[in-house]
Amino acid sequence: MFNALVVEKDEESGQVTASVKQLSEDVLPNGEVTVAVEYSTVNYKDGLCLSPNGGGLVRKYPHVPGIDFAGTVEASSDDRYKPGDKVVLTGWRVGEAHWGGYSQKANVLADWLVPLPEGLTTRQAMAVGTAGFTAMLAVMALEDHGLQPGQGPVLVTGAAGGVGSVATAILANLGYEVAAVTGRPETGDYLKSLGAATIVPREELNETTKRPLESETWAGCVDAVGGAMLARVLGQMKYGASVAAVGLAGGAALPATVIPFLLRGVNLLGIDSVMQPYENRVRAWKRIATDLPMDKLEAMVQPATLGDLPQLGADILKGKVKGRVVVDVN
């Protein structure tokens, strides 16, 4: 028997309830690798999966959410993994279409796993989690498109959230001057402790403008917010600079013009963590182990248990979670 956070739906009322239950292994979905999960976390998408309609992501109830986890292989029918191996899983619609990491046990496909990178513990891997992994993918994409320290400030939007906190710490550690956008002024000291050089109040970028181009300000941008803020930022990018579009915490619409692309050669780089190919996953996790200072990562962590998850899911959708939640499922 093992514990998991199970979300159930009452077919008559449509009401969804989440509670910690004891399950037996025979209810686990089929898979090639059985993992004894040690840690999971709370990402924005987890908030959606825990919400009343499953955020449109969950297909079937009862459901075990948790879009990522780290743990130890217990059994494997695939040659790439053996009992005792430490592994990390992010993406592949685990926790949405498939049972996820809010459980002491998981059965998954070997293709979905990545060996735990050297130098990281399973707890640290989940302090990073999907949010931090995606932040690293965004930084790599900006670098691949020519971003280097010394070119000017790099903007991080939604900075006090999960993606934003990790992006801020990585960029500052790599020598970039980070301008952190937040709607929570009280997180200013926290963001500075992660390495932000300046704090940009959210209101400054939330308003739309009729001007398609403003002063060339940012050498790069990791954007977790989307919506009107992304549209505004595009018009403030330096010539030839890139924005890595990661999230939609502020909305999915993009009320922008094509002028920044045509007159300033600005690049809008899409970042997807879910279907990311294996080689790039390994590359990103290696970079996390070398480029994200572990003391900064620890400063982002808020510990939690399975029982805390329904509340934390609601909180993250309201933009109330600071940094990264680490869920000890045991």
Ligand code: NDP
């Ligand atoms: P968090 O909730 O931790 O962070 C989002 C942050 O955005 C908040 O903390 C807040 O930061 C800011 N924010 C919230 N609402 C608004 C608003 N209305 N207007 C402007 N800013 C707002 O979530 P995550 O970091 O886990 O995820 C961030 C986004 O990235 C989500 O949209 C998520 O779906 C997406 N994502 C995408 C991935 C991909 O593969 N492309 C992978 C992982 C995440 P502050 O308080 O500092 O202003």
